[in-house]
Amino acid sequence: MNITTIDTEPTTTGSFSTTKPWIEVTAPLGERYDEILTPEALAFLAALHDRFAGIRHDLLAARMQTRVHSANGRDPKFLPETDAVRRDRSWRVAGAGPGLEDRRVEITGPTDRKMAINALNSGAKVWLADQEDATSPTWANVIEGQITLFDALRGQLSFTNPDGREYSVEGRMGLAHGGPAETPTIVMRPRGWHLTEKHIRFHDRAGRSMSASGALVDFGLYFFHNAHRLIELGLGPYFYLPKLESHREARLWNDIFQYAQNALSIPQGTVRATVLIETIQAAFEMEEILYELRDHCAGLNAGRWDYIFSIVKTFRSRGRRWVFPDRASITMTVPFMRAYTELLVSTCHQRGAYAIGGMSAFIPNRRDPEVTAQALEKVTADKRREAGDGFDGTWVAHPDLIPTARAEFDAVLGEQPHQLARLREDVTVTAAQLLDIPSIGGQVTEGGVRDNVRIGIRYIESWLRGVGAAAIDNLMEDAATAEISRSQVWQWVNDNTVTAEGRRIDREWVESLVEDVYADLDRFDGDRFADAVTVFRQVSLEPEFPTFLTIPAYARFL
Structure with a gap:
C-alpha cells in the first residue's frame, strides 16, 4: 500500500482554523482509517498541538533537569513552595x-x-x-x-x-x-x-x-x-x-x-x-x-x-x-x-x-x-x-x-x-x-539476572510484533515490567554488583547470557528476536541509559 498524505491546510472547520498550524499524516491508510483521520479531527489535533506542544516540550526539558539533579545527589522532597496547598x-x-x-x-x-x-x-x-x-x-x-x-x-x-x-x-x-x-x-x-x-x-x-x-x-x-x-x-x-x-x-x-x-x-x-x-x-x-x-x-x-x-x-x-x-x-x-x-x-x-x-x-x-x-x-x-x-x-x-x-x-x-x-x-x-530502599533486603542472584535478560528479550520481541501485553512464564508482562528488567541489568553492570553466588555482573557475562537466551528461544516465522536482542543490548548495556526502552525501539523499528 502506498503512503498517503493527509493534511488540513488550508481548511477551516468550526472553531479550528488550520491555515497556519496544520497536521500531516504520512503513513499507510488501512480500512476505515479515514473515519478516524477526518479533516475535522486532524484540525482538532492541530489546534491542540498549536496550544500545548510547546508547553509539553518545556515540561520534558524540566524532567531532564530533574534527572541531572537526582544523579548529582539531590533527593525528591515534598515541595516547600506548595505547602499551602497541602495544609x-x-x-x-x-x-x-x-x-x-x-x-x-x-x-x-x-x-x-x-x-x-x-x-x-x-x-x-x-x-x-x-x-x-x-x-x-x-x-x-x-x-x-x-x-x-x-x-x-x-x-x-x-x-x-x-x-x-x-x-x-x-x-x-x-x-x-x-x-x-x-x-x-x-x-x-x-x-x-x-x-x-x-x-x-x-x-x-x-x-x-x-x-x-x-x-x-x-x-x-x-x-x-x-x-x-x-x-x-x-x-x-x-x-x-x-x-x-x-x-x-x-x-x-x-x-x-x-x-x-x-x-x-x-x-x-x-x-x-x-x-x-x-x-x-x-x-x-x-x-x-x-x-x-x-x-x-x-x-x-x-x-x-x-x-x-x-x-x-x-x-x-x-x-x-x-x-x-x-x-x-x-x-x-x-x-x-x-x-x-x-x-x-x-x-x-x-x-x-x-x-x-x-x-x-x-x-x-x-x-x-x-x-x-x-x-x-x-x-x-x-x-x-x-x-x-x-x-x-x-x-x-x-x-x-x-x-x-x-x-x-x-x-x-x-x-x-x-x-x-x-x-x-x-x-x-x-x-x-518513601526512599527506604535498603529495607527491601533480598539478594541479586545469577538466576535473577538470567530471568531479567530472558524476560526483557522475550517481551521486547512481542512488543516489536505489535503485542504490548504478553503472558510470559505465567506472568502478565507489559512495558513497565520489561523496564524493570532491563534497568536492573543496567544498574547491576554499572555498579559492578556481585551476585549471591560470587559472580561479578559485568558486560561480558551479561552478553554471554544474551547469547544463551537467544540460542534457547523457540523461533518461528516472523519473529523479531534478532531485533529484540539489538534493543535489549542498547537499553541495558550501553553507557547511556535511555529513559524509556520504548523510545529508541519505536524510533528504529516501528
Missing part, C-alpha cells in the same frame, strides 16, 4: 463521574478488537482501554484501537477469528437506557508525554515540522469522536493519565481538558481523569496533582510496576545503597512500597478522590490447574491487602481474576461503592520512608 484542608476533587461510582474491579488491556470484546464482556466495573503500556504503538494499533473504541461506543463492535469463531459484546453500554450499565465503563489511557507519534507530523506557525505528541493524538482523536457519544450514553470522556512526574504536568492536562470541552461545547467538568502515581517524583506531589486537576479528577492509581522502574531509573547511578535485589524480591509488602500505597490512600480520601490499587502480575493458566491455583492464591492475598488498606478498587489483567478480586473487595465494601469515608488519619509517611 489547606478545605478543597476537594470533583470525584466520580456517572458510571464511575463503583470501581471495585477494573480490567486492563489493549484496544484490539478481540481483547476489547473480552474486557467488555468480563463483568468488571471499568475497562482501562489502554493505548499505552499494554499496547505496542504500531501505526495499525494506534488507529485501529481508535476504531475499536468508536465501534464499541456505538454498539457495533464484533470480531471474527481466522478460525471462524465470532465475538461480540453481550451487554448494553451506558446509563441512558434507564438501568445499570451491563458493560464496564470505559476509561481510556493515552500515551505518556514522552512518546511521539512519528506517523503524524505537526507543522507550526513558524513553518517547523515535528512528530506529533502521542498523548495529544490519542486523547484528541478519542475525545473528538466520542465525547458527545459518551454523554449521550449517560457517561463521559474519562481518562487514565500515565507517567506524570510533577503537578505542572497535571496542570497541562487540566488546561487541555478545559480547552477541549470549550472547543466541542461540552460543559466544563464533564471530563474525569484518574492519575497513575507511577513515578517517585509524583509520589511527592500527590496532593498538588489532585489540586491541579481538582475540577476534572476522579482519583489516583498505584501504578506499582512503573513506580519500581522509576526508582531504579532515578537512583541507578547513586551507589550501593540504591542497588535493588532480584525483581521477585520487590513485593508490595516491603516498607517503601507500603509507605507509597498508604500515602496514596490517605491522600486520596482526604480530598474525596478514589484510590485504585495496582495490577498483580500473576495470571491463571486454563491448561494448568496448579499454576491457576497459585495465581489465585497470590492475587487473593494482594487484593485482600489492598481492600483492607482502604483502596476503593483494583486492577486485574485477566477476566478469570475478576471473581477473586471482587470477592475481596465485596468483603470490605459490602453494598457501599467506595471507602472514601475511611480517611486513614493514622497514616504519616515521611520522605525517608
Whole structure:
C-alpha cells in the first residue's frame, strides 16, 4: 500500500482554523482509517498541538533537569513552595463521574478488537482501554484501537477469528437506557508525554515540522469522536493519565481538558481523569496533582510496576545503597512500597478522590490447574491487602481474576461503592520512608539476572510484533515490567554488583547470557528476536541509559 498524505491546510472547520498550524499524516491508510483521520479531527489535533506542544516540550526539558539533579545527589522532597496547598484542608476533587461510582474491579488491556470484546464482556466495573503500556504503538494499533473504541461506543463492535469463531459484546453500554450499565465503563489511557507519534507530523506557525505528541493524538482523536457519544450514553470522556512526574504536568492536562470541552461545547467538568502515581517524583506531589486537576479528577492509581522502574531509573547511578535485589524480591509488602500505597490512600480520601490499587502480575493458566491455583492464591492475598488498606478498587489483567478480586473487595465494601469515608488519619509517611530502599533486603542472584535478560528479550520481541501485553512464564508482562528488567541489568553492570553466588555482573557475562537466551528461544516465522536482542543490548548495556526502552525501539523499528 502506498503512503498517503493527509493534511488540513488550508481548511477551516468550526472553531479550528488550520491555515497556519496544520497536521500531516504520512503513513499507510488501512480500512476505515479515514473515519478516524477526518479533516475535522486532524484540525482538532492541530489546534491542540498549536496550544500545548510547546508547553509539553518545556515540561520534558524540566524532567531532564530533574534527572541531572537526582544523579548529582539531590533527593525528591515534598515541595516547600506548595505547602499551602497541602495544609489547606478545605478543597476537594470533583470525584466520580456517572458510571464511575463503583470501581471495585477494573480490567486492563489493549484496544484490539478481540481483547476489547473480552474486557467488555468480563463483568468488571471499568475497562482501562489502554493505548499505552499494554499496547505496542504500531501505526495499525494506534488507529485501529481508535476504531475499536468508536465501534464499541456505538454498539457495533464484533470480531471474527481466522478460525471462524465470532465475538461480540453481550451487554448494553451506558446509563441512558434507564438501568445499570451491563458493560464496564470505559476509561481510556493515552500515551505518556514522552512518546511521539512519528506517523503524524505537526507543522507550526513558524513553518517547523515535528512528530506529533502521542498523548495529544490519542486523547484528541478519542475525545473528538466520542465525547458527545459518551454523554449521550449517560457517561463521559474519562481518562487514565500515565507517567506524570510533577503537578505542572497535571496542570497541562487540566488546561487541555478545559480547552477541549470549550472547543466541542461540552460543559466544563464533564471530563474525569484518574492519575497513575507511577513515578517517585509524583509520589511527592500527590496532593498538588489532585489540586491541579481538582475540577476534572476522579482519583489516583498505584501504578506499582512503573513506580519500581522509576526508582531504579532515578537512583541507578547513586551507589550501593540504591542497588535493588532480584525483581521477585520487590513485593508490595516491603516498607517503601507500603509507605507509597498508604500515602496514596490517605491522600486520596482526604480530598474525596478514589484510590485504585495496582495490577498483580500473576495470571491463571486454563491448561494448568496448579499454576491457576497459585495465581489465585497470590492475587487473593494482594487484593485482600489492598481492600483492607482502604483502596476503593483494583486492577486485574485477566477476566478469570475478576471473581477473586471482587470477592475481596465485596468483603470490605459490602453494598457501599467506595471507602472514601475511611480517611486513614493514622497514616504519616515521611520522605525517608518513601526512599527506604535498603529495607527491601533480598539478594541479586545469577538466576535473577538470567530471568531479567530472558524476560526483557522475550517481551521486547512481542512488543516489536505489535503485542504490548504478553503472558510470559505465567506472568502478565507489559512495558513497565520489561523496564524493570532491563534497568536492573543496567544498574547491576554499572555498579559492578556481585551476585549471591560470587559472580561479578559485568558486560561480558551479561552478553554471554544474551547469547544463551537467544540460542534457547523457540523461533518461528516472523519473529523479531534478532531485533529484540539489538534493543535489549542498547537499553541495558550501553553507557547511556535511555529513559524509556520504548523510545529508541519505536524510533528504529516501528
